[in-house]
Amino acid sequence: MQNDTDTRLRRLRGPVQPKRHNARTIAALTSNPGCARRGVCDAAGVDKDALAARVGFPVRAGQSQFAITRGNAFEAQVKADGCAELLTLLREVLNLEITEVGYTNLDEVGGNDSQDLRHAHSRATLLAAAAGRDDAGTLFDHPLLRMEVAGNGVYLEPDLIAFQYAGIFHVIEIKSFAVIDGQADGGKVASAAIQSAVYVHALRRLLGSDDAVSSDIVLVCPKDFSNKPCATKVDVRKQLIVLKHQLNRLAGIDTLLDALPPAVSLNLAKDDADRPVRTPAELVEALGCIPARYSPECLASCELAFFCRDEAAGETAVLGKSVREELGGVDTVAAALGLAAGSLLPSDEQAEITALLRATARIYGESATTAATSVGSAPLLAQAAA
Amino acid sequence: MLECGTVSRVTTEAAEALERRIDELRTAVRQAVSAGDAERARVLRAELRRAENEWDQALEDIAEQQAEKATPVRPTAPLLPLREQVHQALVLLGAPAAPKLIIAVHEAFQVGEMVPARLTSLRRDEERSFRSAPNSRPCYLCPALTYDLLAPARGLLAVSTWPMERRIVGPLSPRVDFLTSAIRLAEHVERLPNPSPAAIRLLWRFAANIPDAAAGPDGTSPSGVLRAAKAELEIHADADRSHREAAAKRAKKQLDNVSQLFGSQLREVGAAAQ
Numbered sequence: 001m002q003n004d005t006d007t008r009l010r011r012l013r014g015p016v017q018p019k020r021h022n023a024r025t026i027a028a029l030t031s032n033p034g035c036a037r038r039g040v041c042d043a044a045g046v047d048k049d050a051l052a053a054r055v056g057f058p059v060r061a062g063q064s065q066f067a068i069t070r071g072n073a074f075e076a077q078v079k080a081d082g083c084a085e086l087l088t089l090l091r092e093v094l095n096l097e098i099t100e101v102g103y104t105n106l107d108e109v110g111g112n113d114s115q116d117l118r119h120a121h122s123r124a125t126l127l128a129a130a131a132g133r134d135d136a137g138t139l140f141d142h143p144l145l146r147m148e149v150a151g152n153g154v155y156l157e158p159d160l161i162a163f164q165y166a167g168i169f170h171v172i173e174i175k176s177f178a179v180i181d182g183q184a185d186g187g188k189v190a191s192a193a194i195q196s197a198v199y200v201h202a203l204r205r206l207l208g209s210d211d212a213v214s215s216d217i218v219l220v221c222p223k224d225f226s227n228k229p230c231a232t233k234v235d236v237r238k239q240l241i242v243l244k245h246q247l248n249r250l251a252g253i254d255t256l257l258d259a260l261p262p263a264v265s266l267n268l269a270k271d272d273a274d275r276p277v278r279t280p281a282e283l284v285e286a287l288g289c290i291p292a293r294y295s296p297e298c299l300a301s302c303e304l305a306f307f308c309r310d311e312a313a314g315e316t317a318v319l320g321k322s323v324r325e326e327l328g329g330v331d332t333v334a335a336a337l338g339l340a341a342g343s344l345l346p347s348d349e350q351a352e353i354t355a356l357l358r359a360t361a362r363i364y365g366e367s368a369t370t371a372a373t374s375v376g377s378a379p380l381l382a383q384a385a386a
Numbered sequence: 387m388l389e390c391g392t393v394s395r396v397t398t399e400a401a402e403a404l405e406r407r408i409d410e411l412r413t414a415v416r417q418a419v420s421a422g423d424a425e426r427a428r429v430l431r432a433e434l435r436r437a438e439n440e441w442d443q444a445l446e447d448i449a450e451q452q453a454e455k456a457t458p459v460r461p462t463a464p465l466l467p468l469r470e471q472v473h474q475a476l477v478l479l480g481a482p483a484a485p486k487l488i489i490a491v492h493e494a495f496q497v498g499e500m501v502p503a504r505l506t507s508l509r510r511d512e513e514r515s516f517r518s519a520p521n522s523r524p525c526y527l528c529p530a531l532t533y534d535l536l537a538p539a540r541g542l543l544a545v546s547t548w549p550m551e552r553r554i555v556g557p558l559s560p561r562v563d564f565l566t567s568a569i570r571l572a573e574h575v576e577r578l579p580n581p582s583p584a585a586i587r588l589l590w591r592f593a594a595n596i597p598d599a600a601a602g603p604d605g606t607s608p609s610g611v612l613r614a615a616k617a618e619l620e621i622h623a624d625a626d627r628s629h630r631e632a633a634a635k636r637a638k639k640q641l642d643n644v645s646q647l648f649g650s651q652l653r654e655v656g657a658a659a660q
Contacts, residue, residue, distance in 0.1 A: 080486060081567075082560025084595035091597070098597065099621055101561035110537035110650065137557040 008257050009044040014267025014277065018045025021154040026147075027194040028301040030242045033249065036256050037292040038302055042149075043253040046266050048303035054268065054276070055284050057306035067176070074176040075159060078220055078229050083139055083160075086172070086220065089231040090162060093218055094170060102137030106144065115155050118144040123206060129163050130207050138163050145202040149250065158199040162218070169207070171199045172218045179221045179230055187300075189234065192219055197239035201247075215240060264289045295321045327353060397451065401444040408437050468504055469512070471496065472527055473545060480570040481563035482530035482544040482555060490591075494584040495574075509543065513648045520643065528647045530555045533633035536641060538649035546647050550637055556629030558622050565622070568592040568599075568615040576608040 021042070029042060041048050052059055078085050083103055090096040107113070109121045122143035129137060140161045147154050160172040173196045177188045196217040203213045216233045223230040264286045267278050278286075287307070294312040296319075298305040309318065315332050317324045329349050330336045338344035339354045340361040346354035411434040418427040466474070475491040476483060483491075485505040492500045512526045526546040529538035533556040544553040555563075568589075575581045575589055589611060593600035599614035600606040637646060 080484065081592075081595070082564045084561075084564055084592075087561070088595045088597075098618060101622060102557035103560045104557055105532075105540065107540060110532070110535040 005254055005257065009253070012040070012257075012264060012266055013044040013046050014265060014269045016047070016267075016269050019047045020045075021149045023156050023158075023195045023198045026149060026154070026156075026198045026243070027191065029246045029250070030194055030239065031301045032293060032295065032298055033242065033246050035293040035298075035302075036259075037287065037290040037304065037308070039249060039253065040256055040260070040290050041266070041304070043250050043256075044266070047268060050268050051266060051283065051287075052303045052307055055280050055287065055307055057304070057310065059303045059306065071174075071176040074222060074227070074229075075174045077227065078174055079141065079160070083141075085229055086139070086160070086231075089220065089229060090172075090218070093231045093233060094162065096138070096162070100138040103139045103141065104137040105141045107142045115144060119146050119155065126161070126169075126203075126206060130167070130169075130209075130212055132167070145199065145206055147198075147202040147205060149247065156199060156202050158196075158203075161199075161203065167212065169203060169213045170216065170218055171196050171203065171213070172220060173199075174220045174229075177221060178224065179232070180224050184221060189219070193217070193234050193236050194239045194243070196234070197236040197243050200236060201240060201243055261289055294318065295324070297321070329353060330357075397444055397447045401441060401448065404437055404441040404444060408434065408441060411437060468500070469508060469527055471498075471500060472505065472508065472543065473525065476527070476543060476545050478570060478574060479567040481566045482539070482542040482553060482559075483563070483567065484541050485543065487567070488543065490588055491571075494582065494588045505543075513644075516647060517644060526647060528553070529649055531633075531637065531649050533557070533559075533629055536633065536637050536645070536650045550634035550646070551627070551630040554630045554633045554637070556626055556633065558626040558629065562619065562622050562626045564592070565596065565615045565619040568596060568611055569619070572608040572611040572615065576612075 025042070029038070032038060041051070049059060082101075087096070087101060091098070104125055106118065106122045106125060109117050122140070122145065125137070126140065126143060129140070140163070142157055142159070143161055145156045145158065147156060158171050159174045162170045162172055173192050175188070175192050177185055196219070200213050200215065200217065204210050207213065215235060215237045217236050218231050219234050220229050220231045222228065265278065266283060266286055269277050271277055287304075288311075292304075292308045292311065294305070294308040294315075294317050296309075298308060302308075312318050314334060316327045316330060316336060319333075327336055330339065330353060335344060336357060339346055339350065340357040342358070411430055415427055415430045415434060418424075418430055471492055472488055474496070475488045478491055478495070479487070485502060488505070489500045489502060492498075508527060509529060512528060515523070516526050524547075527543055528546050530542035530544045531537065531554050532539050533554050539555045542555060571589055571592060575585050578585070586606060587603075589608065590600065590603045590606045593606050593611045593614075596611065596614045596618060598617075599611045641650060
């Protein structure tokens with residue numbers, strides 16, 4: 001069965017190397033679990049970036065070089081002098097005992113930084129720590145974890161893992177966005193939480209026990225407008241559930257594949273003359289066979305988002321998840337306007353939402369008329385209404 | 387500086403005098419032309435051109451002097467070569483240290499600038515020098531060694547004359563070295579009659595991350611840092627020493643002369659990692 005799935009995914013991808021996942025891409029999987037297009041592309045390891053460019057919607061984004069440099073500098077500062085600043089924070093946040101200062105750098109193994117070797121070394125060190133050896137250490141810098149995603153091995157590198165003698169590991173994530181007056185950017189915290197959840201999941205798999213790794217991660221960020229770090233515990237239980245669901249779904253990709261015509265192919269390979277095997281039109285047609293579930297949030301996390309947005313133009317989904325949910329059963333903006341204006345007759349299922357739409361249209365119409373009659377504010381309101 | 391300022395004032399005055407002269411000459415040229423005295427006008431015009439050229443020259447001189455003034459006065463060039471400066475900082479700290487800390491220590495207690503980029507190539511140069519003529523220098527700057535694989539520890543510099551135990555980094559060593567450095571630094575600051583603000587700042591950087599060492603940046607005293615660092619060091623010292631001594635014994639037995647200083651250079655470390 002597994003072989004059959006593999007063959008189907010390989011056929012879908014064509015004769016090119018599957019794209020490898022990392023913590024960011026795995027985290028992005030969870031942002032829109034209902035999207036079959038994303039699920040199929042990720043399971044097959046399709047290079048979505050290249051695919052988007054081929055069908056005429058190249059993604060211009062990517063992490064800025066300045067952001068990367070700033071992030072690295074802050075991480076280096078927190079870890080300087082034997083993690084001095086971090087130890088102070090952890091003693092406050094995790095009540096780390098004063099004897100707990102062991103530090104193991106897993107960045108390289110004897111001057112060698114091959115991934116397989118580092119993973120083996122990280123694994124051996126972390127398992128030894130879990131087994132409770134005396135010289136186990138407390139802080140593990142840049143361990144290399146490994147996780148299976150849709151049958152492909154993925155290497156993951158958390159910033160740091162702290163180990164408490166109560167036998168609990170904590171994932172520590174160092175991010176360079178500021179926490180101002182106890183408040184940080186919600187979106188950034190959410191993405192840090194989901195990334196950390198990926199690490200927690202991978203570490204739990206490595207240790208073979210869910211209890212060994214805390215679901216509270218420690219987020220270290222600059223405080224206010226200074227460079228001074230502060231640490232906060234973040235509960236990632238919810239993110240873990242979503243992540244597990246999505247990973248299981250990738251494993252059970254068969255049901256999604258069954259719904260597709262057998263000839264669908266997103267092959268991005270080139271022939272001997274360096275010409276792409278499939279034309280953009282063919283690729284667009286193939287993508288059209290795989291249902292997408294576009295929402296504006298996709299723009300932040302999916303390479304195909306611009307393509308899907310274009311495809312979904314005129315649908316209620318483009319207006320956001322809440323609008324789509326409110327207007328369940330009414331798929332397009334035109335249909336919603338038609339129902340509201342009374343030019344379309346609602347089916348039985350649409351009766352309730354039609355009543356709501358008409359009421360809204362009436363209130364809106366009345367307020368627009370009132371606004372138009374009151375001199376002075378009329379142009380402003382008309383503009384807002386437009 | 388005074389001389390430079392005097393020269394500048396003189397040049398400005400000369401330029402002003404020339405401007406007045408140019409104005410007078412222009413008036414004289416106009417009057418000569420109006421009076422129909424062509425010969426006098428020609429002579430005056432030649433004089434005007436000369437004055438204008440001189441004025442241009444004076445402007446250039448002023449610009450040059452301004453540019454000279456704008457470049458900051460460089461601090462006195464350090465008298466010692468880079469490796470000696472690094473050596474001094476390491477001796478002060480008394481434990482393996484990262485380049486960033488070495489630079490901070492240098493800036494707190496010495497004059498002159500230390501360029502980070504040059505520190506990175508230093509270790510390679512030292513190794514090359516040792517390999518071509520072993521032990522020809524009284525001491526070498528070498529990497530600290532990891533306790534498990536006896537490989538060079540990333541980004542930590544040490545001094546070759548230190549005993550092997552001190553150059554080894556075990557799991558507890560980063561903290562122990564941090565506390566040791568804090569103690570040495572506090573002792574050094576205590577000895578100084580007037581410690582510089584940079585030195586106090588450096589001491590606070592250590593004190594901030596040692597429990598009960600100081601109440602705040604202003605309340606940092608060397609004695610407080612000494613007491614707190616010694617108290618914490620006592621907790622870790624024994625365990626750390628046993629790690630280091632065991633590794634040092636192994637290193638002396640297994641490694642040749644070069645590797646004892648610069649770490650095991652084996653690339654095949656798979657067996658050891660398992």
